[in-house]
Amino acid sequence: LAMSLPEEDLTCPVCCDIFTDPVLLSCSHSFCRGCLKHCWDTGIRECPVCRKKASKCNPPCNLALKNVCEAVLQVRRLSSVEDKVNCNLHGEKLKLFCLNDKQPICVVCQSSKLHKTHDCSPIDEALLDCKVRETNIAIGYLNKFCSLLLR
Template sequence: MASRSFSEEDLSCPVCCDIFINPVLLPCSHSVCSVCIQRFWNNKRFKECPVCRGRSSNDCPPLNLALRNLCESFLQEKRSSSGDETVCSVHNDKLKLFCLDDQQPVCLVCRDSRKHSKHRFCPIDEAAMDNKEILKASLEDLQEELRISVNHGQYLCETAEDIKFHAHYTETLIKQEFEKLHQFLRNEEAFRITAVREEEEQRNQMMEEKIEETTKQISSLTNIIRDIEQQMKAEDVSFLQNFKATLQRAQYSLPDPVLSPSVMITFTDHLTNLKLSVLQKMQDNAGETSDFSINNSCSLFDEWHLGTGPVNHLTTSHERDKNEGRV
């Protein structure tokens, strides 16, 4: 590249003696860093060139773009060719100092340049040691934050497992309680159906007895009617001789065949206040059932909190961290 034909001296500002930064072109054809020329003019009565003292009427001289591009190319090639981070990219000198104001390593030439005028410096090793101590404290804080975050994440995971366990256990208890209610209703249903069937059997036995009695009455009436019909067909003398006995048999009367209402099965005996009575029984039994379930639940949760239950593995690590003051 073209920059290789120029030396560092050719590309250095006559004021700061560093590589040009945004060089401006003066009327006398000399170039100076834009910042350097403004500083130089601040102390002068006339705007003159720091090299030849030629005067300039322009307060803002134009940028020397060609020279600026040349300087940038020169610095880029110098950095890539050196490949050493311990060497100053501007002066190609070893970085031995640390600028406390700009917070960057500098060489001895940088220290004496105007860019670092009135700045504070210290040796590289001291600056590195001090900054490492600062960074070490920050690193320890970050490590502590990481430990707390890890413990908190573990606690959240364990809490999620606890929630899952509690939900599953509560669901199991609900199913058990409703199974007891279902079983109670099934037992109550079976008891009441059995009562209806027992009453049905009693009523049927009563009906069989009445049917048998009625059958006998029908047979007796049939025989009486047949005998009377035969007497009416007999000779007059024979009819009159047996008339009195036949008349007595003809005056035979049967009991009222109408069934008594008490014989029938009534719905009200089995259905009146059915829901209320069942609910009352459920309420009477609910105390013992609920107390039993609650006692079982409390016993299990007591074991869990004491670390002796089946879910101890869900909280052991968190409790240990809590006891050790990590959380």
């Protein structure tokens, strides 16, 4: 997903981080709801980018952007598993992903009571599956969003 969408398209111009609960202003600029609220606490309700007066006090959620950002963050969380190489319980490498609990596990965890009956896959396969699934969802939301803009 990171390759198909430039990260700056997913970044709030106020906090410079990936959008959290993005809202869409009538000028088509998006912001994190919290960032916009902070900017508007001064009493001036205008777009922080283009300074156009906002037409609504409570702008709508940019659902397409929200879903894309959540997908990117989920992939990042899964990717960060590579940094956490060892299991906290057994000290073994985290080579598997428990599909039931949605968490990385080691081979000792897999044979434990907690995960014995669960479906597991190699962690790199689970990461790839997640990236593909989330990318497809994000593309679907972007297509819907673009078709709404073109109306």
